[in-house]
Amino acid sequence: SISKLITIDGPSGSGKGTVCHVLAKKLNWHLLDSGALYRILAYAALQQKVNLDDKSGLADLALALEVSFVSNGEGVDTLLSGENVGDKLRTEEVGKAASEVASIQEVRSALLARQKAFLQKPGLIADGRDMGTVVFPDAKLKIFLDASAEERAQRRFNQLQGKGFNVSIAQILSEIKERDHRDRNRAVAPLRPADDAFVIDSTTLTVDEVVEQILNLVALKL
Numbered sequence: 001s002i003s004k005l006i007t008i009d010g011p012s013g014s015g016k017g018t019v020c021h022v023l024a025k026k027l028n029w030h031l032l033d034s035g036a037l038y039r040i041l042a043y044a045a046l047q048q049k050v051n052l053d054d055k056s057g058l059a060d061l062a063l064a065l066e067v068s069f070v071s072n073g074e075g076v077d078t079l080l081s082g083e084n085v086g087d088k089l090r091t092e093e094v095g096k097a098a099s100e101v102a103s104i105q106e107v108r109s110a111l112l113a114r115q116k117a118f119l120q121k122p123g124l125i126a127d128g129r130d131m132g133t134v135v136f137p138d139a140k141l142k143i144f145l146d147a148s149a150e151e152r153a154q155r156r157f158n159q160l161q162g163k164g165f166n167v168s169i170a171q172i173l174s175e176i177k178e179r180d181h182r183d184r185n186r187a188v189a190p191l192r193p194a195d196d197a198f199v200i201d202s203t204t205l206t207v208d209e210v211v212e213q214i215l216n217l218v219a220l221k222l
């Protein structure tokens with residue numbers, strides 16, 4: 001295939017989402033937000049009352065989901081069976097359920113082909129936890145974007161405060177640590193850098209500085 005590919009994995013709050021959007025826009029490439037797929041599945045399961053430990057029920061649901069990502073000028077609308085569910089996916093409830101369904105092998109297998117199909121010309125930015133290790137192991141440029149848990153909690157706090165939510169930073173930090181622990185220690189596709197990934201620690205970097213580092217790697221490796 002002549003489609004170019006960058007995989008960007010890392011924990012939540014590492015700045016991955018923003019960095020991936022900026023890169024996709026600058027390069028004019030496609031974007032796979034794989035976390036959104038797990039969130040959509042979790043949201044659909046909660047709505048349709050599919051039990052979060054019903055492995056085959058969740059896998060069937062994952063195969064049947066009618067999902068599309070449609071750009072709207074400013075960003076991307078996430079459509080589930082035609083309904084714009086973007087705003088409903090970012091809640092703590094859905095995030096937690098997403099991380100639970102994501103620990104099920106049958107679910108991950110069911111979402112694999114859907115994720116691989118995003119690799120199209122001229123190129124793809126693949127954002128997730130296992131893009132470089134499982135979904136696109138042959139990618140020529142793999143990034144692992146990290147940041148300290150404290151910095152990630154601070155970023156999330158600023159984001160939520162900006163939206164007018166009254167939140168406690170200690171609460172956020174403990175949720176981040178809990179989610180990290182689950183994502184890094186699960187049996188299936190644990191969060192870890194691929195052996196051939198470039199690890200970038202964004203704790204003291206701005207989004208633009210991270211993007212610049214990655215664009216330098218693009219010029220070097222792709």
Ligand code: C5P
Nearest residue numbers: 012034035036038098099102128129130
């Ligand atoms: O990145 P985001 O926070 O939207 O992802 C939600 C959850 O989905 C994560 O906590 C993680 O458990 C799971 N996930 C995953 N593999 C991916 C992307 C997300 O397991 N490639």
